[in-house]
Amino acid sequence: MFVLALNIFWEHQVVMIKTARRILDSHIKARLWTLLLLSFSVFSSAANASFNFDLDSDGFGASNSQFLPVDEAFIFDVQVTSKGLRTSWKITEGYYLYQSKIEVSLLDSNATLGTPNFSDSGIEENDPYFGMTRVVYNELQMELPVTLISDAKETEIKITYQGCAVAGLCYPPQAKTVLYFPVENAPAPVLEDIEAQIKAKSLSLSTDDASSIFSFMQENSALATAAIFFLLGLGLTFTPCVLPMIPIITTIVAGNNQSSQKNWGRNFSLALSYVAGMALTYAAFGLTVGLLGASANLQATMQSPIVLIFFAIVFIALAAAMFGLYELQLPAFLRDRLQNQSAKLSGGKIASVFFIGALSALLVSPCVSAPLAGALIYISTSNDAGLGFVSLFSLGLGMGVPLIIVAVGGARFIPKAGAWMNYSKFIFGMLLLGVAVWLINRLVPGNIGLALWGVLSVGAAIYVFTQRTHKIHTRAIKYTLGSLLLLIGALWLFGAIKGSNDPMRPLTSAVLSESKLPFIKVYSLKDLQNELENAKLAGKPAFVDIYADWCISCIIMERDVFPQQDIADKLGQYYLIKADMTKNDAGNIALMEKYEIFGPPSYLFFDTNQNEMKQLRVVGEIGKKRFQERLNRALGNSE
Known part of the structure; x- marks a missing residue:
């Protein structure tokens, strides 16, 4: 088991380490995959083990006893x-x-x-x-x-x-x-x-920073933790990091309805299989982190350019099939053999949907939210693999419940097969293209990504305008919808030409907004340490923004929180560093492992001696008021 640097967590207080950190490393990573393969068979015993929450037990916390709270x-x-x-x-x-x-x-x-x-x-x-x-x-x-x-x-x-x-x-x-x-x-x-x-006594839980989630997991039972993570998962479904899953699951269910009579049980089975794949992927991720600690950066690894390009091509190919450009099927000799084998089994399609759900969890929702990050921080420091499995499985199930409702409930309103299916295929094809653009946006400059959205919107407008309609009210709908799509696409294309990268504010130049805050970009641990030394020489506290181009929450923070005048004034008192994790290369990974970061967005505060004030660390999106409180507290502690 790979044990990370032991952090000293106190009840209600987190101390500043003024001396060198002691790092205990044992190199047993080679056993990871064997343990993962066995994890599902030993789930029951692992879950029982997860009821031990005491950080001062003989397992992990014993070595922390040299310092008192x-x-x-x-x-x-x-x-x-x-x-x-x-x-x-x-x-x-x-x-x-x-x-x-x-x-x-x-x-x-x-x-x-x-x-x-x-x-x-x-x-x-x-x-x-x-x-x-x-x-x-x-x-x-x-x-x-x-x-x-x-x-x-x-x-x-x-x-x-x-x-x-x-x-x-x-x-x-x-x-x-x-x-x-x-x-x-x-x-x-x-x-x-x-x-x-x-x-x-009130069991209040703040979900916009990881520290409160960490404290909650320390102080409550495994059953309470599973319940609260299920509820947190419900809320996460409607965040920008998870919404792209909706067109995938609705396309799967709609495709099932087009090939057969409406079958509510079948639709539910497909949706449940998708959610199970997603939830078990999160659970496996929690199990991995429990075994390896923060170095288990599986989800970030799935954001490598090769993987993203491959799956973007897959979604484009699926969309092309929806547009009727070709019929998506295997060669006849393979198809016949697979059909003969699947006839002997039940749920062959169920298994494939399960696999799609698992990939969606890794590919379509890469942002680290506060609930997820808080859980991972606790799991990595406690080495409680059972708790990791249970809590993240519950989180995945909570995220999946609205997906099941949308998929099955939406199918209820789909009429019988007819001419309308051509429009349905086009809509689902555009949704799949949207997922492909979403993935590609993580690899290209922001204005290029905005241009891709513009091209997609203009293409949809052209399709709408070219459809023949005979009824007056359908013509009115056609021209209204087509004009709206054309206008939106034109705004996005114009904004891309002007250098904007924000679909919600296409006419606002990204260059102008960023110039107000002089962030220094770094890409590796060595770069960051050099800039922290420069901050120390300047006598200023440092603020480090852990960022990635593909991180939607990072963009939202930059767009909605950083530009606020009072926030910008406070940030101006810091030495500003932006650690760009977009490439997820060796330098990025070393930096995240050093500071035990699971992914962007994360915000780190360092005093004038460049010791991190860990009690102020922010993981995930945070509101303006709470972010301003952190900025003020960090400045106060640095004086």
Whole structure:
């Protein structure tokens, strides 16, 4: 089993590693394929094993025990006195606090604060992180005078502190918000603790970043994890990364109806087979990551130019068959032999649809969403292959339910065979061409991709205009639809000529929007490390955008979030780096393995010493408000 670099995850806090990371590698990758072949037969036992969620168990987490979570290393307590607050820290042996880093401030105007008095002035030491400074061991108390103003009955006070481990770990600054009210010798409530308890009881789950998914999987059972991932899969179906599956499954079901009488059971079987192939592919991916960690980059591998071009040609060939340019069938001698063999079996077509579903999961939906990434992060760090299988299988099933509804429910409205079938074939042919364009867009410049969409739309308009109609209302529909397709195609072609790459905003030049943010492009781990060194010399925190041309979520973030004026102003305070993973070559893969990234989009924050602030990492799309919070927090931690 290939074990990745061990990351230290704390409950509610993620530490900054100031020293070199210890990497434990064992080279047993050769067993991967054998284990994958056996995985389905041992699914039951693996699923049972997945109920162990404790990262401090003997399996993975035992080696992390050398460092305590921050709240165990520095046990914080606060009491109300007649004069204000008495704050104390019990400092575990092997750890120390910086006295100079203890700060207090008011969060409102209800009181005034006096000068803090400390029980221990500390020992002056030459600290490896901050130079000559005073540190405190064992225990520290702070008396803080608080005076309420006029009729105020309470006030909120922020207490900030920072400490380190002697063994070589420096924690990020910790902040506690304390509610003060004049009741002597009463414990002062720490507001963050109250809020954390409320959140834990409400089972709230944020799906727009991977960290909350990671925390959820740590804290809940396998059954709860499977249920929530099923629901997350339902939502993912309607994202740009999954929508291209709809024309594939509807084409399969429609083709079945054209060759036989309507059969609801048969349609359902085809759709279910497609979804099963898709779900089991995700499950196998989760199993692989559980065995190998983040180095299992199977889905990104399927984005190589050779693979994408091959399958784009396949979809074009299928579309040509729908247009009646040729009849898609095997040579007679092969067809007869296969028919004789399949007659002895049931569900021969079911098996082929299963295979199409499996390929669709790898080819048509390459973007890494937050739920998927959060699951993969947990699976890779826990080495829990059973959990990987169960959670991602549930995710795939959830994604497939709407596909089944669309495929089977849509078929209900298909009338009996007739002249309408020519139009139906054309529609499905255009949908298949759309999937081919979707795949090719990952290999060509953005404006070329937009031009391909324009050609497709103009071609559809020409077909509509050339159809003969006799009824007035059908002619009105024909000219309206044809004109609309022609207009859209013309806008896309014009936008492509002007350099645009966005089908939703074809008249907006991509060059102009990108020029506002001076990203430096890198393509390999060495390039990135060089630019991080340049950022360190410049004294600026770094923001790294893990990007790919074929990643729809990346484009959406660049189009809808980055250009916002307040976001752009914040990004302007960073040293901006864009790691282009489009080619998925050896340099790309090395970079993603180093930082344990499963795919784009991912956004990494580095402080001025170029240590990554992992607690702020973003995976997948994220809303403007939450993204701005990350930017602000990263800037605050870098000061």
